[in-house]
Every structure is written in structure tokens, then in C-alpha cells.
Amino acid sequence: MRAFPILALALAALMSCPVMAASPPPAETEDAAAPLPAWEQLTQAQRDALIAPLRTRWNDNPDQRARMYEHAQRWQDMTPEQRKRAHRGMKRWKHMDPEQREQARALFQKMRGMSKEDRDELRRQWHAMTPEQRRQWVEQNPPAEH
Structure with a gap:
């Protein structure tokens, strides 16, 4: 199985629930501005840290699995501009009463x-x-x- 669909599912699930959003894995260097490595260059521990919140959410909500998977599929199909708009919307949602x-x-x-x-x-x-x-x-x- 390719890593991209799993990563997309994880990102979509995390993005659809801002409370679950995790911080990115630590960069390999001390330079905070250094770009993070591609998925293939992450250590297994870093990959596990990214996927752990999704695993918990997936296992704790069997009735939501189809919805989570659908969100991941839609996220994959989005253009970069659509993803930016989605992020802005999630940020606004997070700050609403x-x-x-x-x-x-x-x-x-x-x-x-x-x-x-x-x-x-x-x-x-x-x-x-x-x-x-x-x-x-x-x-x-x-x-x-x-």
C-alpha cells in the first residue's frame, strides 16, 4: 500500500477536527526554519507520531470511519487553493462560539x-x-x- 493515501487520510481526519491537530515532527536540524523531510525520509517514530491521533480517532469512532475516509478522498482531490480555503475555514470554525x-x-x-x-x-x-x-x-x- 502506498503511503500517500494513508497520509492523506491522516491529514484529512486531523484537519476535520482542529482539536486533534498535532504539531509537526521535530526537524532533524536545530534550524527551526529548515523544511521538514518528505514522508519517505521520516523515521518510523515520526510517522507513528503523525498517524497516532488518527489511529485513536479511527478506533474510537467506528460509525465515523466512512465519513473520515470520504474526507480523506476529497482532500486528495483538492487543488492547493481549495486546501488553503479549507484551512482558513477550519481556522474560523475553531474560533467560533x-x-x-x-x-x-x-x-x-x-x-x-x-x-x-x-x-x-x-x-x-x-x-x-x-x-x-x-x-x-x-x-x-x-x-x-x-
Whole structure:
């Protein structure tokens, strides 16, 4: 089995759960700016350290395995620009409070089946709403349980 699909699965799973994100393995040199080696040059201990959080998450959540694998496949198919946007979105998500997350889920689910024009219109309306109007909108358009 090639290492890339395993690494992609590990990265996608870690990225989909910011709390699980691990720090990169230590560089071989003292220079902190030195680039990290390619997968093939990592030691087995470094590879294990990268994959350990995924292994635990995979084993602890058998009902989520298909979703985790699907995320890994999608991550592999993304362009570098799409990956950058995904990282920005994950960073924003990490800093949202629970109410903001619920609103984001509701908006995402509502926009999912809309045309670009309809999404743009809803986005324009959303930005014009007061916080109370947004809460009411989410009550009328609740996100599905996650």
C-alpha cells in the first residue's frame, strides 16, 4: 500500500477536527526554519507520531470511519487553493462560539442546494440581519443534527 493515501487520510481526519491537530515532527536540524523531510525520509517514530491521533480517532469512532475516509478522498482531490480555503475555514470554525457554529451549520445546509444567485442573495440578507433576526432565522431553519 502506498503511503500517500494513508497520509492523506491522516491529514484529512486531523484537519476535520482542529482539536486533534498535532504539531509537526521535530526537524532533524536545530534550524527551526529548515523544511521538514518528505514522508519517505521520516523515521518510523515520526510517522507513528503523525498517524497516532488518527489511529485513536479511527478506533474510537467506528460509525465515523466512512465519513473520515470520504474526507480523506476529497482532500486528495483538492487543488492547493481549495486546501488553503479549507484551512482558513477550519481556522474560523475553531474560533467560533457554539451559537456561531449553529448559525454556520444552518446557513451551510440551507445554501447547499441553492443556485449561486440564491446563495449570494441569502448571504446579502444574512449580513443585513440583526443578531436577533439571525437567531430567529436559525430557529426557522434549524441545522440537522451532526
